[in-house]
Amino acid sequence: MNKRSQEFSWVGSQVNFVDQLNTVKLGEIVVGRYGGNSSSGSYKNEDxxxxxxNEQQDWEFAILLDAHNTAESAELVIKLFEIAESEIKHLLSLPAKHLTFKKIEEKVLSLFLAEEVLSACRNITGETACLIVARKGxxxxxxxxxxxxxxxxxxxLAxxxxYQLNQRQFYEWIGEVNTFELDVPCYSVxxxxxxxxxxxxxxxxxxxxxxxxxxxxDPASIYHSFNDTQADEGIITSMLETIKDQQVRDSTTIITWNVDVFKEATMPSDQ
Structure with a gap:
């Protein structure tokens, strides 16, 4: 694996991590997974x-999926993006201007709206929430x-x-029930x-x-969980241990990383 360019993918149907905490580190990114407590009724993981x-090109790209009924919709989305990998990585290699993100948005829409993808979604069981994040510069x-x-x-900001960037939207999915089948596809960007x-x-x-x-x-409780004295893997493991101790049934997947910015950010004119 190229140290400066790394990739990772997983679906809970491969390894469900029921009763098992797991963290994976790729560069600065930590992925945490827990499949829920079997004593609370968990027996599968559809995340x-x-x-x-790519550290050299200064970008990260992440997709987080939370499916239900089966993991087939999560498997479909990951396969879809792996097919489009070279094109998306090319867009991320371009300078960090708004047009780059606009082109990524257009690419994502073209993937989800392709007739062969819509048709494939009609023939699977279950659907998934899908959160896609790209950081450049x-x-x-x-x-x-x-x-x-x-x-x-x-x-x-704290x-x-x-703390929160996106608004949680209920009754939106990709898969068997697919809000991209509507007359107007529904999503947030x-x-x-x-x-x-x-x-x-x-x-x-x-x-x-x-x-x-x-x-x-409360997102503040997540924010205050992080500190400069403990490695991110340890903090994520501690968070997963906490929800395990609280007898969580639902599976949890976390993706997190730090970005150090040295340029001056936008500030009010009177400061």
């Missing part, structure tokens, strides 16, 4: 994820279908009470400038935030 990164872009969450943690200094991007499926007793329902 999935895909991660690509001091900007992050996201494309969100459904209820997985993207947080941006930074001390300046001081203003701002956005671009955000990162702040000067240390920024943390944090993606999670809803198992973490809907855990019994809600230890991480």
């Amino acid at each position: 999935g994820c895909l991660v690509w990164l 001091q900007y992050v872009w996201w494309f969100s279908i459904g209820d997985s969450v993207l947080y941006l943690f930074h001390e300046e 001081a203003m009470g701002q 956005g671009v955000r400038e990162l702040r000067t200094g240390k920024n943390r991007l944090f993606l999670t499926t809803d198992g973490l935030i809907e855990c019994p007793n809600e230890p991480y329902a």
Whole structure:
């Protein structure tokens, strides 16, 4: 594996991690997985994820999937993006201008709206939420279908009470029930400038935030879990241990990494 260019993909139908905590590190990115407690009724895992990164070209690309009924929809989405891998990586290699993200958005739409993909979705069982995130330079872009969450943690934003980038949307999916079959496809998209200094991007499926007793329902509790004295893998393992101790049933998948920005971020004119 090229140290500067790495990739990883997984679907819960491959390894379900029921009763088992797992973390994987790729460059600066940590992926955390937990399949829920069997004592609470968990017996399968329908999450999935895909991660690509290129340190030399200064970008990361991540997909987080939370399927239900079966994992077939998560498998389909990952396969779809692996087929389009070279084209998407080419777009990410371009300068970090808005047009780059616009082209990625257009590519994602073309994938989901292709007739052969719509047809394939009609012939599988179950559907998935899909959160796609790309970071290039001091900007992050996201494309969100459904209820997985993207947080941006930074001390300046936390001081203003701002943590979450996307809005959770219920009743949106890709798969057997497919909101891209509507007359107008429904999804959310956005671009955000990162702040000067240390920024943390944090993606999670809803198992973490809907855990019994809600230890991480407040995004501030996730933000304050991170510190400079403990490695990210240890922090993610600790979070997964917490929800395990709370007898979580739903599976949880987390993707997180830090981005250091040295350019001055936008500030008010009177400061």
